[in-house]
Amino acid sequence: xxxxxxxxxxxxKQLLEMKGTPVKELSDxxxxxxxxxxxxxxxxxxKLNVKLQGxxxxxxxxxxxxxxxxxxxxxxxxxxxxxxxxxxxALQGQKPSTTYEYAGECAKLIEAFSExxxxxxxxxxxxxxxxxxxxxxxxxxxxxxxxxxxxxxxDDELKARYNNLSLLEFYRRYVSADDFPxxxxxxxxxxxxxxxxxxxxxxxxxxxQTKCRLRxxxxxxxxxxQLRVASSxxxxxxxxxxxxxxxQPSH
Numbered sequence: 001x002x003x004x005x006x007x008x009x010x011x012x013k014q015l016l017e018m019k020g021t022p023v024k025e026l027s028d029x030x031x032x033x034x035x036x037x038x039x040x041x042x043x044x045x046x047k048l049n050v051k052l053q054g055x056x057x058x059x060x061x062x063x064x065x066x067x068x069x070x071x072x073x074x075x076x077x078x079x080x081x082x083x084x085x086x087x088x089x090a091l092q093g094q095k096p097s098t099t100y101e102y103a104g105e106c107a108k109l110i111e112a113f114s115e116x117x118x119x120x121x122x123x124x125x126x127x128x129x130x131x132x133x134x135x136x137x138x139x140x141x142x143x144x145x146x147x148x149x150x151x152x153x154x155d156d157e158l159k160a161r162y163n164n165l166s167l168l169e170f171y172r173r174y175v176s177a178d179d180f181p182x183x184x185x186x187x188x189x190x191x192x193x194x195x196x197x198x199x200x201x202x203x204x205x206x207x208x209q210t211k212c213r214l215r216x217x218x219x220x221x222x223x224x225x226q227l228r229v230a231s232s233x234x235x236x237x238x239x240x241x242x243x244x245x246x247x248q249p250s251h
Contacts, residue, residue, distance in 0.1 A: 002038065002039050002042055003039055003043065006035060006036065006039045006090060009026060009032070009035075012026065013026040013027070029094070032094055033091060033094045033096045036088070036090035036091040036093065036094045037088065037090075037091045037102045037105070039090040040087075040088040040089065040090045040091055041088075041105070041106075041109075044069070044072070048065060048066075048069050051065045052065060052066075052198075053198050054198065055198070055199070055202075055233070056168075056233075057198075058131070058167065058168070058190070058191065059120070059127065059190055059193045060127045060128075060130060060131035060167075060190065061131075063117070063120055063121070063124075063127060066113065066117055069113070070110060070113050070114070073106050073109055073110045073113070074110065075087075076088075076103075076106050077103045077106040077107055077110065078103075080099040080100070080102045080103035080106060081099075081100060081103040083096075083098065083099050083100075084099075085099060088102075125140070125141070126186065126190070127190060129141055129145065129149070129183075129186065130186060130187055130190045130191075131167060133149060133152055133153070133162075133183070134152070134153055134159060134162060136149065138150050138153070144182055145182055145183060145186075148179075148180045148181075148182055148183045149183070151179070151180070152175075152180065152183065158174055161173075161174050162174075168191060171184070171187045171191065175187060199231075202231070203227065203231050206227060206230045206231060207223075207227060210223065210226050210227065210230070211223060
């Protein structure tokens with residue numbers, strides 16, 4: 001919506017002037033620069049938000065996206081301090097005389113991200129062991145995990161499996177609790193962490209769609225069953241379900 005408004009700002013200004021209610025901000029160069037910066041930065045934030053949505057996302061991948069965005073903020077901050085607007089096309093179109101103020105806004109975002117994700121980043125070493133077990137140094141991991149990491153990294157066959165499978169599938173099929181009890185336990189811990197509220201929000205959306213005013217006779221039991229089916233990732237076996245039902249006989 002912000003982008004649409006910015007692109008139609010001249011038309012909006014003309015319409016308001018025709019109606020006798022002009023808005024002085026639409027003729028203010030500084031205000032338009034601020035609006036352009038807001039358009040650019042919210043576009044990047046929106047893209048980050050999309051990356052953090054979706055099912056079956058692990059905490060390690062979510063944190064990687066956040067760290068990538070923080071690095072971009074550092075880059076933008078330094079560039080804006082030098083009046084470089086190469087990554088801010090809307091702001092660049094306004095040709096601002098100075099962009100140091102917008103570098104300060106990037107600094108505020110960096111501080112906010114650092115504060116909000118401080119607890120998760122404190123688990124970075126454990127997440128690295130879980131997500132990239134072949135890239136960690138055995139001497140740098142906790143003492144109780146060192147032997148298991150060495151055993152895992154020394155197995156060339158397991159390494160080939162790791163390179164050809166998804167992370168969860170690799171742990172499920174090839175990292176057994178008998179051979180790697182501590183590593184398996186840690187993998188289960190981080191694989192089951194809810195890094196976001198996407199699943200809850202998705203369930204609420206499905207609940208709203210199912211429990212509408214046109215379905216006044218919907219019982220709690222039926223609603224629970226429908227939500228279980230709607231939120232399940234297991235595909236239904238239609239052929240088997242059909243065989244269990246009797247066909248409607250002809251009259």
